[in-house]
Amino acid sequence: AQRVTQPEKLLSVFKGAPVELKCNYSYSGSPELFWYVQYSRQRLQLLLRHISRESIKGFTADLNKGETSFHLKKPFAQEEDSAMYYCALRTGGGNKLTFGTGTQLKVEL
Amino acid sequence: ETGVTQSPTHLIKTRGQQVTLRCSSQSGHNTVSWYQQALGQGPQFIFQYYREEENGRGNFPPRFSGLQFPNYSSELNVNALELDDSALYLCASSLQGQGYGYTFGSGTRLTVV
Numbered sequence: 001a002q003r004v005t006q007p008e009k010l011l012s013v014f015k016g017a018p019v020e021l022k023c024n025y026s027y028s029g030s031p032e033l034f035w036y037v038q039y040s041r042q043r044l045q046l047l048l049r050h051i052s053r054e055s056i057k058g059f060t061a062d063l064n065k066g067e068t069s070f071h072l073k074k075p076f077a078q079e080e081d082s083a084m085y086y087c088a089l090r091t092g093g094g095n096k097l098t099f100g101t102g103t104q105l106k107v108e109l
Numbered sequence: 110e111t112g113v114t115q116s117p118t119h120l121i122k123t124r125g126q127q128v129t130l131r132c133s134s135q136s137g138h139n140t141v142s143w144y145q146q147a148l149g150q151g152p153q154f155i156f157q158y159y160r161e162e163e164n165g166r167g168n169f170p171p172r173f174s175g176l177q178f179p180n181y182s183s184e185l186n187v188n189a190l191e192l193d194d195s196a197l198y199l200c201a202s203s204l205q206g207q208g209y210g211y212t213f214g215s216g217t218r219l220t221v222v
Contacts, residue, residue, distance in 0.1 A: 099151030
């Protein structure tokens with residue numbers, strides 16, 4: 001069965017410091033990985049997906065199949081990055097997403 | 110373009126009762142998925158509806174059921190409520206085959222006492 005692991009419940013960094021939110025997955029097939037973000041009092045929204053290989057709001061994530069990881073990175077954290085981040089795995093071509101438990105990112109001044 | 114709307118926003122029910130949650134999908138979307146998010150956990154897939162039929166189900170018992178209507182809106186029904194059903198229930202709409210294009214609603218907070 002597929003599984004997504006986000007080992008950190010809370011990550012606290014200072015403004016301007018690099019950020020890395022960890023995500024590991026377990027799936028024997030070809031995965032599709034996503035990062036979703038939930039800002040305070042807002043609904044869950046897509047941040048980025050590995051297929052598009054894009055940078056959104058300065059965030060990037062590279063799929064490493066050897067390490068089964070999809071860590072989210074940003075070189076310089078900003079205060080507005082404070083939010084809950086969820087890594088998600090889509091399998092089998094369907095619409096089902098398997099989410100991790102989330103990491104709360106707190107950017108301090 | 111309208112987003113996903115869910116009703117009600119909050120609900121308190123007694124153990125053993127039945128509940129119906131409603132979702133209006135985003136304009137242009139034909140697939141609706143429901144997720145349960147317990148406190149401190151990520152969303153868990155309940156099921157998905159496409160063309161008014163269940164099109165995928167997670168590890169939830171049959172007392173969780175749903176409907177999709179011709180206008181693509183949807184209902185989630187839960188019978189014989191248990192205390193562990195207390196959670197945030199999220200609805201997400203998308204276009205079939207484009208699962209990444211999920212638009213989530215704000216959710217319904219269900220408390221079972």
